[in-house]
Amino acid sequence: MATIQAPRGMRDILPGEVERWQALEARVHDLAARFGFREIRTPVVEHTEVFQRTVGEHTDIVEKEMYIFTDRGGRSLSLRPEGTAAVMRAYLEHGLRQQPQPGKFYYVAPMFRYDRPQKGGYRQHTQFGAEIIGSAEPAADAEVLTLPIRLLQSVGLTEVEVHLNSVGDGACRPRYLQALRDYFRPRADELCEDCRRRLEQNPLRILDCKREGCHRIARGAPFSVEFLCEACAVHLEGVKRHFELLGVTYVLDPFVVRGLDYYTRTAVEVYSGRLGAQNAMFGGGRYDGLAEQLGGSPTPGVGFGFGLDRLLLIAGVEDLVPPVDRSPEVMVVTFGEAARREGVVLLDAVRQAGIRAAGDLLNRDGRALLKYADRVGARFALVLGDDEIAAAAVTVREMATGEQTAVSRAQIVGALRERLAQGAADVGTSGGGGR
Numbered sequence: 001m002a003t004i005q006a007p008r009g010m011r012d013i014l015p016g017e018v019e020r021w022q023a024l025e026a027r028v029h030d031l032a033a034r035f036g037f038r039e040i041r042t043p044v045v046e047h048t049e050v051f052q053r054t055v056g057e058h059t060d061i062v063e064k065e066m067y068i069f070t071d072r073g074g075r076s077l078s079l080r081p082e083g084t085a086a087v088m089r090a091y092l093e094h095g096l097r098q099q100p101q102p103g104k105f106y107y108v109a110p111m112f113r114y115d116r117p118q119k120g121g122y123r124q125h126t127q128f129g130a131e132i133i134g135s136a137e138p139a140a141d142a143e144v145l146t147l148p149i150r151l152l153q154s155v156g157l158t159e160v161e162v163h164l165n166s167v168g169d170g171a172c173r174p175r176y177l178q179a180l181r182d183y184f185r186p187r188a189d190e191l192c193e194d195c196r197r198r199l200e201q202n203p204l205r206i207l208d209c210k211r212e213g214c215h216r217i218a219r220g221a222p223f224s225v226e227f228l229c230e231a232c233a234v235h236l237e238g239v240k241r242h243f244e245l246l247g248v249t250y251v252l253d254p255f256v257v258r259g260l261d262y263y264t265r266t267a268v269e270v271y272s273g274r275l276g277a278q279n280a281m282f283g284g285g286r287y288d289g290l291a292e293q294l295g296g297s298p299t300p301g302v303g304f305g306f307g308l309d310r311l312l313l314i315a316g317v318e319d320l321v322p323p324v325d326r327s328p329e330v331m332v333v334t335f336g337e338a339a340r341r342e343g344v345v346l347l348d349a350v351r352q353a354g355i356r357a358a359g360d361l362l363n364r365d366g367r368a369l370l371k372y373a374d375r376v377g378a379r380f381a382l383v384l385g386d387d388e389i390a391a392a393a394v395t396v397r398e399m400a401t402g403e404q405t406a407v408s409r410a411q412i413v414g415a416l417r418e419r420l421a422q423g424a425a426d427v428g429t430s431g432g433g434g435r
């Protein structure tokens with residue numbers, strides 16, 4: 001029989017790589033807590049409607065990129081393609097506006113897009129996102145968007161540039177969309193097929209079409225900032241002022257319109273010098289229209305979504321996110337049957353004392369176990385043989401030097417803790433030992 005592989009565009013994260021994930025996630029949780037965000041976990045699947053109503057039926061995401069399936073009860077469910085709509089759904093469902101406002105939520109969770117895998121992305125990727133729901137103030141935009149910037153900076157990606165735009169709101173955007181249609185209609189023949197369709201449905205999206213032909217035409221289009229109403233213009237100034245206070249570098253970029261229909265006012269894409277100009281590290285923005293699209297009362301919100309897979313792929317970050325060490329600190333090595341039994345008890349005692357420890361699961365003899373201890377990087381071997389059992393002792397062997405010390409069985413846990421805390425040096429010695 002042929003062996004089975006992971007689904008196309010999805011991948012396993014194996015031991016060796018997963019420690020880097022754990023280190024990065026620990027940093028994310030710590031940083032989010034410092035910013036006052038609480039973690040929220042929503043289901044991996046949502047009713048398809050959640051995304052049809054919010055992301056928009058006529059977006060690439062819903063039309064081409066979502067995993068949509070019918071469950072056994074005949075309901076249309078979707079693997080979530082992004083986090084914001086699900087968080088807002090949960091906020092409304094649980095009446096979270098009754099709690100102290102604004103609500104500040106974050107998640108580190110898998111997202112799913114049925115992309116062509118050759119584009120370099122994965123069909124399942126892990127996203128770090130945060131949302132501030134219930135504040136329309138520019139301070140909220142600046143705070144939530146600064147969180148991932150501080151994450152980037154904390155892993156050494158210090159050259160961070162925010163590309164900032166405002167796409168307006170219900171008061172001023174219709175006028176702008178009309179201006180866009182007026183501009184693009186006479187040039188429709190030169191647009192790609194997708195953009196010709198967007199022309200009537202959502203002309204804003206022509207501005208972020210990546211095709212060179214479309215972009216060339218879009219460069220001459222009217223820009224949203226020229227059409228902002230007074231309130232939107234004041235909001236944009238407020239965001240800029242906060243970024244300045246926070247030392248966050250930004251440039252105004254009229255082509256940042258974000259792919260989703262529910263964005264209002266602030267739209268950002270954030271670039272890192274290390275990545276070159278091509279790829280945004282993350283995007284975010286304000287979505288004051290989202291709650292109503294989900295059937296809730298008007299509720300402002302602002303947030304971002306940040307794909308962590310790419311962050312970990314960037315050269316150099318390996319060194320900047322030091323992996324959490326999960327290798328065993330000690331290996332229990334036994335010679336003979338009596339020692340094997342005693343070793344089971346010793347291993348358990350050491351683990352209960354909070355020390356990472358491993359032992360034999362393959363019926364290996366002591367010599368083979370010492371080699372194994374070396375291979376997995378254990379710092380000490382706890383050697384048990386007939387002599388040790390007779391003396392109610394354990395021989396502690398420092399793997400790097402081969403130096404061995406006899407420690408009484410009663411004191412072994414305390415002695416180990418002390419030595420592990422102390423660093424690899426100065427373990428008391430009693431010669432190299434003959435094993």
Ligand SMILES: [Zn+2]
Nearest residue numbers: 192195209214
């Ligand atoms: Zn196009």
Ligand SMILES: [Zn+2]
Nearest residue numbers: 169172229232
């Ligand atoms: Zn406006």
